[in-house]
Amino acid sequence: MARVHFENVTKRFGDFTALRDFNLEIEDKEFLVLVGPSGCGKSTALRMLAGLEDITEGSIYIGDRRVNGVPAKDRDIAMVFQSYALYPHMTVFDNIAFGLRLRKTPKDVLTTKVKEAAEVLGVDSLLDRKPGQLSGGQRQRVAVARAIVREPRVFLLDEPLSNLDAKLRVHTRAEISKLHKRLGTTFVYVTHDQVEAMTMADRIAVMNEGIIQQVGSPQELYDEPVNVFVAGFIGSPAMNFFEAEVVEDGGGVSLDGDGFSVDVPDDRAEEMRPFLGRRMIFGVRPENIHDEHFVPSGITAAPTTVKVDVTEPMGNEVFLHLLAGKTKLLARVDPRTKMSADDEVEVVIDMERMHVFDPESREAVRG
Amino acid sequence: MAREVAALSRQERLMRSLSRGPVNVAIIAICLLWMLPSAGLLVSSFRPRNDIATTGWWTAFKTPFEFTLANYEQVLTTQGMAQSFVNSLIISVPVTVFVVMVAAFAAYAFAWMELPGRDAIFLVVVGLIVVPIQLTLIPVLRMFSSAGMTGTFPAIWLAHTAYGLPFAVFLLRNFFIALPKDLLESAFLEGASHTRVFLRIVMPLSVPSLAALAIFQFLWVWNDLLVALVYLGGFRSVAPMTVTVSNLVSSFGSEWHLLTAAAFISMMLPLAVFFALQRYFVEGILAGAVKG
Amino acid sequence: MRPRLATIAWLYVLPAFVLLGVFLVYPVANTVYLSLFSGRDTSAFVGLDNYRYLLTHPETVIVLRNNLLWLVLFTAASVGLGLILAVLSNQVRYEAIAKAIIFVPMAVSFTAAAVIWRFMYIYRPPQFEQTGVLNAGMAALGFDPVPWITNTTLNNYALIAAGVWMWTGFALVVISAGLKGIPTEVLEAARVDGANEVQIFWRVILPMLRSVMLVVAVTLTINSLKVFDLVYVMTFGNYQTDVLANRMFKEMFTFGNFGRASAVAVVLLLAIVPLMLLNIRRFRREQ
Ligand SMILES: Nc1ncnc2c1ncn2[C@@H]1O[C@H](COP(=O)(O)OP(=O)(O)O)[C@@H](O)[C@H]1O
Numbered sequence: 034m035a036r037v038h039f040e041n042v043t044k045r046f047g048d049f050t051a052l053r054d055f056n057l058e059i060e061d062k063e064f065l066v067l068v069g070p071s072g073c074g075k076s077t078a079l080r081m082l083a084g085l086e087d088i089t090e091g092s093i094y095i096g097d098r099r100v101n102g103v104p105a106k107d108r109d110i111a112m113v114f115q116s117y118a119l120y121p122h123m124t125v126f127d128n129i130a131f132g133l134r135l136r137k138t139p140k141d142v143l144t145t146k147v148k149e150a151a152e153v154l155g156v157d158s159l160l161d162r163k164p165g166q167l168s169g170g171q172r173q174r175v176a177v178a179r180a181i182v183r184e185p186r187v188f189l190l191d192e193p194l195s196n197l198d199a200k201l202r203v204h205t206r207a208e209i210s211k212l213h214k215r216l217g218t219t220f221v222y223v224t225h226d227q228v229e230a231m232t233m234a235d236r237i238a239v240m241n242e243g244i245i246q247q248v249g250s251p252q253e254l255y256d257e258p259v260n261v262f263v264a265g266f267i268g269s270p271a272m273n274f275f276e277a278e279v280v281e282d283g284g285g286v287s288l289d290g291d292g293f294s295v296d297v298p299d300d301r302a303e304e305m306r307p308f309l310g311r312r313m314i315f316g317v318r319p320e321n322i323h324d325e326h327f328v329p330s331g332i333t334a335a336p337t338t339v340k341v342d343v344t345e346p347m348g349n350e351v352f353l354h355l356l357a358g359k360t361k362l363l364a365r366v367d368p369r370t371k372m373s374a375d376d377e378v379e380v381v382i383d384m385e386r387m388h389v390f391d392p393e394s395r396e397a398v399r400g
Numbered sequence: 401m402a403r404e405v406a407a408l409s410r411q412e413r414l415m416r417s418l419s420r421g422p423v424n425v426a427i428i429a430i431c432l433l434w435m436l437p438s439a440g441l442l443v444s445s446f447r448p449r450n451d452i453a454t455t456g457w458w459t460a461f462k463t464p465f466e467f468t469l470a471n472y473e474q475v476l477t478t479q480g481m482a483q484s485f486v487n488s489l490i491i492s493v494p495v496t497v498f499v500v501m502v503a504a505f506a507a508y509a510f511a512w513m514e515l516p517g518r519d520a521i522f523l524v525v526v527g528l529i530v531v532p533i534q535l536t537l538i539p540v541l542r543m544f545s546s547a548g549m550t551g552t553f554p555a556i557w558l559a560h561t562a563y564g565l566p567f568a569v570f571l572l573r574n575f576f577i578a579l580p581k582d583l584l585e586s587a588f589l590e591g592a593s594h595t596r597v598f599l600r601i602v603m604p605l606s607v608p609s610l611a612a613l614a615i616f617q618f619l620w621v622w623n624d625l626l627v628a629l630v631y632l633g634g635f636r637s638v639a640p641m642t643v644t645v646s647n648l649v650s651s652f653g654s655e656w657h658l659l660t661a662a663a664f665i666s667m668m669l670p671l672a673v674f675f676a677l678q679r680y681f682v683e684g685i686l687a688g689a690v691k692g
Numbered sequence: 693m694r695p696r697l698a699t700i701a702w703l704y705v706l707p708a709f710v711l712l713g714v715f716l717v718y719p720v721a722n723t724v725y726l727s728l729f730s731g732r733d734t735s736a737f738v739g740l741d742n743y744r745y746l747l748t749h750p751e752t753v754i755v756l757r758n759n760l761l762w763l764v765l766f767t768a769a770s771v772g773l774g775l776i777l778a779v780l781s782n783q784v785r786y787e788a789i790a791k792a793i794i795f796v797p798m799a800v801s802f803t804a805a806a807v808i809w810r811f812m813y814i815y816r817p818p819q820f821e822q823t824g825v826l827n828a829g830m831a832a833l834g835f836d837p838v839p840w841i842t843n844t845t846l847n848n849y850a851l852i853a854a855g856v857w858m859w860t861g862f863a864l865v866v867i868s869a870g871l872k873g874i875p876t877e878v879l880e881a882a883r884v885d886g887a888n889e890v891q892i893f894w895r896v897i898l899p900m901l902r903s904v905m906l907v908v909a910v911t912l913t914i915n916s917l918k919v920f921d922l923v924y925v926m927t928f929g930n931y932q933t934d935v936l937a938n939r940m941f942k943e944m945f946t947f948g949n950f951g952r953a954s955a956v957a958v959v960l961l962l963a964i965v966p967l968m969l970l971n972i973r974r975f976r977r978e979q
């Protein structure tokens with residue numbers, strides 16, 4: 034039970050900077066997810082917190098204690114590794130008990146704690162087996178049991194679900210969330226999968242190329258991404274981006290893209306006026322493009338003519354790959370749509386919910 | 401602040417490498433210890449006879465330096481080491497070729513062909529790897545005698561080839577069976593015969609493994625003393641270097657100027673092979689760690 | 693999917709089978725049979741007399757004792773040193789060079805190694821300058837020189853040391869490969885679990901190397917039983933250093949007693965059979 038604080042942390046491997054000026058405060062009992070594409074430095078950040086990598090510059094605090102140079106064994110943290118890293122020569126019981134034994138826990142206490150942890154994870158019937166005799170899902174549970182049994186102050190998980198099949202992953206996601214509520218410990222969870230991040234996190238830190246892009250609740254990141262990277266990374270399918278010039282259009286404002294044009298609704302026109310005559314990057318999420326026949330109420334925008342390239346029916350919805358001039362857009366529309374490939378059709382782009390970014394800095398422009 | 405922290409971590413790093421100090425000292429000491437015996441032999445082989453007999457080899461580095469090639473000249477000419485070097489080659493090279501060839505065919509059959517009782521027979525092969533050749537000396541010697549073959553190269557070729565086979569078959573079969581199955585099966589589907597698959601796919605793909613085996617086998621035969629002693633009957637004209645060196649030891653046990661030069665000549669080729677092809681050598685060792 | 697042509701398969705294995713049959717399988721059986729006879733022509737049936745002699749005669753009891761000494765000390769020292777060196781060298785940057793240095797003796801013949809070590813062990817009476825490294829060391833420390841090769845309490849150890857010098861590299865290379873096979877994440881997990889480096893070594897690394905060490909130990913044990921060249925060249929088995937393989941050679945060529953030589957060989961085989969079965973079992977498990 035402790036807060037964690039990264040203060041101006043930089044990590045270099047030789048000439049390569051894996052983490053640059055990393056600042057992050059993780060509250061006590063918080064479930065924080067570090068998310069970003071593979072190779073962006075998530076594991077490096079977690080491993081520095083665990084004491085498995087040196088800190089090149091800056092400080093890391095666990096609770097009030099600066100832990101730079103403190104060996105992993107003295108940090109009172111527990112970690113679940115992507116490969117689970119179970120001790121292959123020990124039974125499940127001994128795997129879970131290993132950390133307690135090292136701390137000279139009395140035998141009866143140890144047995145009780147191991148059994149408890151095993152029960153929580155549902156591996157209590159496997160205690161006599163060796164890791165080699167377990168399925169992937171069982172191994173993953175043992176790895177988690179081994180981590181929780183010591184009641185660490187901070188609980189670290191590095192892509193713990195990435196070796197599970199899709200169905201088990203969804204199930205285990207929920208289990209880990211439950212476990213977090215039950216333990217009331219600080220969780221730092223690393224994943225490259227934004228769905229995992231969105232579904233489990235109290236707060237998410239999005240990283241790219243060793244730099245934190247944005248920290249916030251899942252909804253904040255979804256609704257108010259601070260830059261093109263976060264906007265594109267969070268949300269699935271990903272946000273559509275297009276460049277367009279902001280033009281005056283008979284008292285209103287409209288956007289002139291490559292071969293198509295859309296009007297900006299009145300309540301966002303004011304916000305766009307400063308950019309008249311400039312090309313900006315616009316972002317629209319797929320669910321904000323609608324078949325003109327199935328537009329949810331309250332959306333008043335005028336339809337735009339586009340061409341359908343491919344349709345992908347998913348049952349509960351249909352993905353339309355659209356061509357608006359040279360711009361490719363993905364729309365996620367009502368399954369009753371009649372649109373099919375090569376049709377010239379009218380869609381409603383809900384520009385009220387558009388995101389606007391500066392083309393140079395790629396930062397969001399806020400009204 | 402940042403600079404201060406960086407300095408600290410550099411200090412930490414320094415501390416860490418200092419704490420490695422004892423490790424470095426231990427390793428370097430052991431390595432020196434390990435090189436010492438060979439170094440002594442090498443240095444001595446270039447020292448004049450009188451110096452070797454009266455002073456330690458480490459005194460050779462005091463001035464005046466006195467080094468000579470006379471010892472080498474003497475063992476190569478008057479003690480027959482030159483002839484023995486050739487004999488060692490005449491023995492080792494054909495045996496290596498035979499073993500690799502015969503074993504490759506058998507290993508392919510064990511890996512990819514249907515042979516009744518294949519796996520049981522292979523277990524026998526695995527068992528044969530460790531059978532001491534002492535168990536074969538008398539009957540085989542008698543066979544060679546009655547065939548008039550003792551003291552001839554063909555006799556030792558045959559014996560060495562047979563002795564090398566169990567390990568060779570074992571090693572190659574394990575390499576062959578690890579080849580991607582799809583590759584071979586698609587060739588069979590296209591109508592390729594076993595012989596074609598063996599020669600055109602398996603052998604080319606296995607060059608590193610074949611090299612590892614060949615190096616192993618070559619060194620094994622080159623370094624053998626027992627088989628040569630028994631089947632070549634001590635004839636000097638066919639004796640490989642191990643036999644000649646061992647004879648030198650028993651006839652001139654303290655003529656160290658001869659022994660050191662002779663021993664070093666016998667080591668030169670293995671050392672060259674080792675340093676040039678260490679990777680294959682190690683690979684062979686790891687793949688066949690059961691060889692005794 | 694494969695053509696079923698058993699005849700071709702037989703052709704592939706035929707040369708190997710013929711060679712193995714003629715030069716290994718048949719001779720082994722024949723040797724076992726011959727061990728029940730005596731004399732150079734092995735014509736007189738003597739039952740188990742040859743074995744009785746081997747197990748009871750003072751001279752051959754020493755041979756058995758020496759092999760036992762080799763078995764225990766040579767194996768333990770090589771495996772132990774190999775393990776220590778594997779763990780230590782794993783921590784330094786010049787690991788490859790260090791390993792190569794320890795490993796080099798594997799490439800040379802026992803015969804050459806025997807010369808090298810006889811040279812190390814040279815003994816000259818105390819009034820002379822010592823030319824052997826070991827006795828020069830003794831002199832430097834103020835001790836009398838020791839006749840390493842002829843002193844019957846020390847010479848077996850001196851020979852075994854030469855064997856260890858040759859074979860530690862093997863143990864090192866195999867154990868080191870095993871060490872590299874341990875996933876770093878497992879060691880990190882132990883570190884996070886609260887283990888210090890010593891605890892990690894004893895509780896994680898060593899148990900995980902168990903099977904590799906067993907392989908090495910079995911191989912070295914077999915080698916210790918078969919040791920021949922080193923003894924043949926260094927002492928010819930004199931001064932109470934004889935071992936089974938050399939004794940067999942002596943019975944054959946010095947004493948001309950082929951029956952007894954066969955019995956020595958069979959004893960060697962009997963000692964190795966359990967290890968052979970161990971290897972076969974391991975092979976079957978790995979399949
Ligand atoms: N020990 C190391 N030495 C050199 N580079 C490393 C090391 N560990 C990680 N890196 C590099 O640092 C970057 C971040 O790695 P990592 O933190 O593992 O990424 P991920 O976000 O996928 O977990 C990668 O480019 C990786 O190649």
Ligand SMILES: [Mg+2]
Pocket residue numbers: 075076077191192
């Ligand atoms: Mg990672």
